[in-house]
Amino acid sequence: MLMFILRRIGTMLLTMLALTFIVFYLVTLPGNLEKLAKTEGEMRMTDAEVQAWLDKEGFNRPFLVQYGEWIGNTVRGDMGWSRVFRKPVSEVIGERLGYTGILMFWVMAVMVPGALIIGVLAGMKEGSTLDRTLTVGSVASTSAPEYVTGIVFTVIFASALGWFKGIASTRSITFENFTLPVMTMAIYGMGYIARMTRASMAEVMTSQYIRTARLKGLSFRSVVLKHALRNALIAPFTVIMLQFPWLLTGVVVVETMFNYKGFGFALVEAAGNNDINLLLAISWVAVIVVLLTQLISDIGYAYLNPRIRVS
Amino acid sequence: MVETIGTGEIIIQSIARFWPTWIAMAVTMIGGYFIREQLGIFGRLYGSRIGMVGLGLVLFWIFTAVFANQIAPLGPLDQSFTFGMKKALPGTIDSESGIVFLWGGDNLARDIFSRVVYGSAIVLVIAPAATLIAYMVGSTLGLPAGYYTGTIDMVMSFLANLVLAFPVILLFYLLVTPEVNQPVPLNLGIVTLPWSIPIGMAAFFFIFPILFLSLMWFTKYEKNTTKLTLYLAVTLVVGLWLYSGLVFNADPFGMVGMAPNELNIFAAVILGSSPGVFRIVRGLTMDIKTRDYVAAAQTRGERPWYIMLWEILPNARGPLIVDFCLRIGYTTILLGTLGFFGLGLQPESPDWGSMINHGRAFVRLADTAHIALFPAVALMSLVLGLNLLADGLREEALKD
Numbered sequence: 001m002l003m004f005i006l007r008r009i010g011t012m013l014l015t016m017l018a019l020t021f022i023v024f025y026l027v028t029l030p031g032n033l034e035k036l037a038k039t040e041g042e043m044r045m046t047d048a049e050v051q052a053w054l055d056k057e058g059f060n061r062p063f064l065v066q067y068g069e070w071i072g073n074t075v076r077g078d079m080g081w082s083r084v085f086r087k088p089v090s091e092v093i094g095e096r097l098g099y100t101g102i103l104m105f106w107v108m109a110v111m112v113p114g115a116l117i118i119g120v121l122a123g124m125k126e127g128s129t130l131d132r133t134l135t136v137g138s139v140a141s142t143s144a145p146e147y148v149t150g151i152v153f154t155v156i157f158a159s160a161l162g163w164f165k166g167i168a169s170t171r172s173i174t175f176e177n178f179t180l181p182v183m184t185m186a187i188y189g190m191g192y193i194a195r196m197t198r199a200s201m202a203e204v205m206t207s208q209y210i211r212t213a214r215l216k217g218l219s220f221r222s223v224v225l226k227h228a229l230r231n232a233l234i235a236p237f238t239v240i241m242l243q244f245p246w247l248l249t250g251v252v253v254v255e256t257m258f259n260y261k262g263f264g265f266a267l268v269e270a271a272g273n274n275d276i277n278l279l280l281a282i283s284w285v286a287v288i289v290v291l292l293t294q295l296i297s298d299i300g301y302a303y304l305n306p307r308i309r310v311s
Numbered sequence: 312m313v314e315t316i317g318t319g320e321i322i323i324q325s326i327a328r329f330w331p332t333w334i335a336m337a338v339t340m341i342g343g344y345f346i347r348e349q350l351g352i353f354g355r356l357y358g359s360r361i362g363m364v365g366l367g368l369v370l371f372w373i374f375t376a377v378f379a380n381q382i383a384p385l386g387p388l389d390q391s392f393t394f395g396m397k398k399a400l401p402g403t404i405d406s407e408s409g410i411v412f413l414w415g416g417d418n419l420a421r422d423i424f425s426r427v428v429y430g431s432a433i434v435l436v437i438a439p440a441a442t443l444i445a446y447m448v449g450s451t452l453g454l455p456a457g458y459y460t461g462t463i464d465m466v467m468s469f470l471a472n473l474v475l476a477f478p479v480i481l482l483f484y485l486l487v488t489p490e491v492n493q494p495v496p497l498n499l500g501i502v503t504l505p506w507s508i509p510i511g512m513a514a515f516f517f518i519f520p521i522l523f524l525s526l527m528w529f530t531k532y533e534k535n536t537t538k539l540t541l542y543l544a545v546t547l548v549v550g551l552w553l554y555s556g557l558v559f560n561a562d563p564f565g566m567v568g569m570a571p572n573e574l575n576i577f578a579a580v581i582l583g584s585s586p587g588v589f590r591i592v593r594g595l596t597m598d599i600k601t602r603d604y605v606a607a608a609q610t611r612g613e614r615p616w617y618i619m620l621w622e623i624l625p626n627a628r629g630p631l632i633v634d635f636c637l638r639i640g641y642t643t644i645l646l647g648t649l650g651f652f653g654l655g656l657q658p659e660s661p662d663w664g665s666m667i668n669h670g671r672a673f674v675r676l677a678d679t680a681h682i683a684l685f686p687a688v689a690l691m692s693l694v695l696g697l698n699l700l701a702d703g704l705r706e707e708a709l710k711d
Contacts, residue, residue, distance in 0.1 A: 011469070018473055026485040026508070136361065139702055143695035145644045147651045147667055148687040155680040167675075245478065252480045253651065257671060264480075268652070271484035279481075286478045294476075 005299065012291040016284070017071075023283045024067050027276045033059050036274050040083065074284065080277035084269055089281045092266060097285070100251055100262035103185075106178060107247065111186035111193065112240060118190070119197020120232065124224055126202045135198065141191030146253040150184040154257075167259045181258045185250045189243050193236055200235035204228045234304045241297030245290040316402040316411060325413050328424070329371075331378035336370050352632065355707040362703015368696025372689075376432040383425035384410050387661040396420040398679045415681045417669065423682065426661040427689050433662040434693070437573070438642040441580040442635065445642075448519040448581065449588025451526070454619040456589070457596025464593070471586035479583055480648065486512075486579045487654040494571060504559050512578040514558045516585070521550035530617040572656050580645055584638060591634055595627040602626070629708045636701035640694040647690050663690040 026032075037053045038045055045053070054060050073080065079089035122134035144152075157164045157180060164179045204210065205228055213223045252264035259265075263282070270278035316324070326333075347354030356362040375382060385391075393407040399416035414423040456464040474482075486509055494505035524546045532539040556567030558574070569577070599605065600623065608618045649655040650664015651671075658665060663686040670683025 015469075015473055015476055019477055022477075023481075023485065029508075132361075135702075136699075139361075139698045140695055143640065143698045144691045145647060145694075147647060147664075147671075148691045151667060151671060151674055151683045151687045152691075154674050155677075155684050159675055159677040159680050245476070248478045249480045249648065252478075253648065256652070267481060267484070271481070279485075283478070283481055286481060287476055290476045290478070 001302070004302075005295075008295050008298065012295065015291060016287050019287050020071070020280065020284055021067065023280055024070065025063070027274070027279055028059065028063070028066065032274050032276075036083075036276065039273070070280065074281070079281040079284075082270075082275055082278040084273045084275040084278065085266075089277045092278060093263075093281050093285060096261070096263045096266045099260070100255070100264065103178075103181060103251070103255075103260065103262060104247065106182045107185045107189075110182055111190050114186065115190045115193035116197055116233065116236060118194040119236065120201050120224070120229065122194070123198040123201025123205065123232065124228075126205065131198070134194070138191035138194045138198070141187045142195075144188065146184050146188055146250045147257065149187055150180070150254060150257045153180050153184055181254045181260060184257075185247065185254050188250060189247065193239055193243065196239040197232065197236040201228065201232040204232045207231075234301070237304060238297045238301050241293045241300065244293040248286055248289065314404040314406065315400060316404065318402070321402045321413055324411060325424070328382055328384075328413070329375065331381045332371055332374040335374040335378070336367065339370060339374075340367070352629070352704060352707055355710075356700075356703050359703040359706055361699050362707065365696045365699025365701070365703055368692055369700055372431050372435060372693045372696070375428055376435040379428050379432045383422075383428040385422045385425040387421070387426050387429035388659055389421060389425070391416065391420045391422070393420075398673065398682065400678065401681050414685045417666075417682045418673065418679075423666075423685050426666060427663070427685050430661040430663045430666060430686060431689065431693075433656070433660065434643055434646060434690075437577065437580070437662075438639050438646060441577055442584065442639045442642050444516055444520060444577075445581045445585040445588050445638070446631075446635065447523045448516055448585040449590075450592050450624065451519050451523050452585075453589040453592030454596050454623065455615075457593040458600055458615060458619050458623070460597070467589065468593070471589045474582060474586045475590075479645065480652070482583065483579055483649055483652070483654055486582075487575050487649065502561070504561065509575040509578045510558060512582060513574050516578060516581045517554055517558050521546060521554065524550070526616055527620050530614060530620055533614075533617075570657075576646070576649060576655060579649070580642055583645055584642055587638070588634075591630070592627070595630060596623050599623045599626055633701045633705045633708065636697050636704065640697035640701075643690065643694050643697070663687075 033054055034050055037050045040053070051060070058066070070080075077090065079093070081087075082089045082092050085092045118134050118138065122131045122138075125131060163176075165177050167177070210223060210228055213227050214220070218226075248264075251262065252267055254260070255262050255264035256268055263285075266278065267282050267286075269275070270282060343350060343354070344357060347357050356366055391405050391408070391412075393405050396403065396405055396412065396416045397420045398418055399412050399420070401413060401415040403412045403415065404410075405412060410422070412422050412424065414427065417423055417426070452467055456467045494507045494510060496503050497506035525543060528539060528542040528546065532542065552564075553567055555561050557569050560568050560571075596619070604626075605618055605622055608622050613622075646655065646662065647664035647667065650662055650666070651668050653665070653668050655665050655668075656662055658669075666686035667683050667690070670679075670686065673679035674683050
């Protein structure tokens with residue numbers, strides 16, 4: 001087990017290194033640097049002035065030197081200065097991650113129980129009307145990406161009915177503000193988790209020990225609650241963990257749509273304004289989140305299911 | 312005074328405008344019913360209600376894309392200069408031309424109905440084509456990874472996971488910004504080719520269909536020289552002709568070409584979805600490789616690539632067809648995401664993502680909400696159709 005974790009962490013570090021290398025390469029392409037120089041300096045800079053500015057800022061040094069310097073600083077916790085926010089990057093990231101964390105917490109709090117309940121209800125009796133209805137519902141929810149549900153919800157609940165607000169502010173987290181973004185994000189992921197839960201539940205319900213439990217006279221209710229549920233929830237656990245990278249795209253869409261100034265919004269601003277340091281830090285954090293959740297899901301799966309032992 | 316028509320009439324007229332689609336759908340569905348025995352898994356869809364609904368939705372958009380010129384009353388970029396047509400409500404009549412803007416007008420007074428119809432043509436070309444190429448890339452790499460395993464598998468899986476670990480949205484932002492994909496002339500001595508990172512990626516990805524087909528012919532007709540030469544020649548000539556036109560915009564006849572914007576999106580979408588294909592093909596190959604017929608082929612002394620392409624791949628077609636449908640839907644969503652962030656095609660392009668992006672500024676007022684609503688619903692219905700179709704196919708495939 002320890003070897004397994006160590007090896008996974010090794011791969012993780014290698015992946016991180018490779019990805020930041022690619023990002024670093026892409027953001028420091030000549031075109032991007034020229035744009036950066038012009039926005040920082042003056043729009044009508046001559047080519048020579050641009051070069052002088054790049055020399056001064058150290059962008060004309062060999063690529064590997066710059067990259068090595070960035071890695072060294074990042075590992076020590078100094079991620080540089082954000083040119084857009086005029087603040088240290090680590091401060092921006094910390095603040096924004098906090099806001100997104102609040103949003104994610106509510107999304108998870110709505111999505112996970114909802115999806116598990118739908119999945120268990122559907123998988124309980126395979127082929128029943130309830131199962132069919134819930135399955136079609138789950139398919140429909142996975143077909144509607146955030147930018148579609150977000151718009152449909154805003155039109156119905158904010159513009160037409162006026163129940164909720166179409167804008168979510170980071171300063172006031174109220175039911176009125178948060179319902180639409182949370183619903184938008186939760187619904188897209190919910191269908192997928194529900195379908196996984198359903199498949200897993202349906203499989204468990206056909207197994208021998210469930211039949212035995214039924215034959216010894218237990219009620220359907222207690223068979224489902226006591227015998228089936230625990231085994232059926234192993235597979236969805238992995239799926240839920242693997243949802244995080246997916247939610248990341250969702251966060252960017254939802255935060256842009258509802259003007260919620262979190263991590264995703266920072267990404268859009270950083271990319272739009274070519275804020276190199278911030279962009280690098282964001283990709284660094286995003287990659288860590290993705291890889292960590294993968295690691296947790298692998299370890300958790302092995303831990304929850306004793307039949308699967310990592311080799 | 313701006314004249315409008317009622318909701319009931321909007322619905323009736325909308326249905327009526329799609330008449331070529333309805334006729335084509337009826338012909339296809341009824342015709343398909345009579346030859347359903349020959350259609351394999353698609354024929355068995357007639358037994359599944361969910362699958363039929365999905366098929367219906369998908370066919371609807373396919374035929375709408377095909378007959379876009381007949382259905383749309385106006386061009387996708389035609390603006391009306393009549394007073395009051397900007398952000399016009401659904402059902403407003405353009406008093407000058409007499410055309411009803413069934414789904415309203417956008418902020419530049421263009422007919423949303425026509426734009427959605429023309430948008431379907433863009434979405435239904437890019438999404439399936441990109442998925443198809445992603446499939447060829449994923450299969451060509453996934454088959455050997457699953458068949459040989461070992462070091463090849465390790466390296467390729469690492470690369471696939473690398474791309475998968477990358478937040479899609481960040482990848483798009485980095486690849487599709489104008490600064491990154493400005494083509495620079497690259498002098499190769501004989502010819503000068505435009506070069507940029509997306510073009511390089513496209514050059515890499517677009518070689519796979521040619522490679523894939525050539526490998527197929529080569530392994531199948533190794534002993535039949537005439538057939539092999541013929542097939543290979545056709546593949547290479549047509550393939551390289553399309554390749555030069557699509558990737559480098561250097562078609563010697565000037566017939567095939569792609570705008571740089573489209574190429575960037577193509578490359579980005581293929582990069583985003585081929586690792587997923589790689590993973591599923593690799594997994595299926597590892598599973599199927601243990602079957603008896605593969606062992607039989609190995610004993611016959613067949614080459615590994617023959618076994619992969621002609622023994623393993625055809626037997627993996629069930630799950631792959633299902634995944635293909637799902638993946639077209641996913642690609643459509645990706646395209647929409649690109650459009651949503653304004654990274655997609657030209658801003659005036661009528662693809663659904665870009666339309667949603669333009670309309671979302673107006674979504675908070677009930678009077679202008681329709682600008683984003685109609686393309687959003689269109690996109691959702693297409694993806695829903697594809698997902699339901701995949702579900703129906705999966706159900707029918709499991710019945711064996």
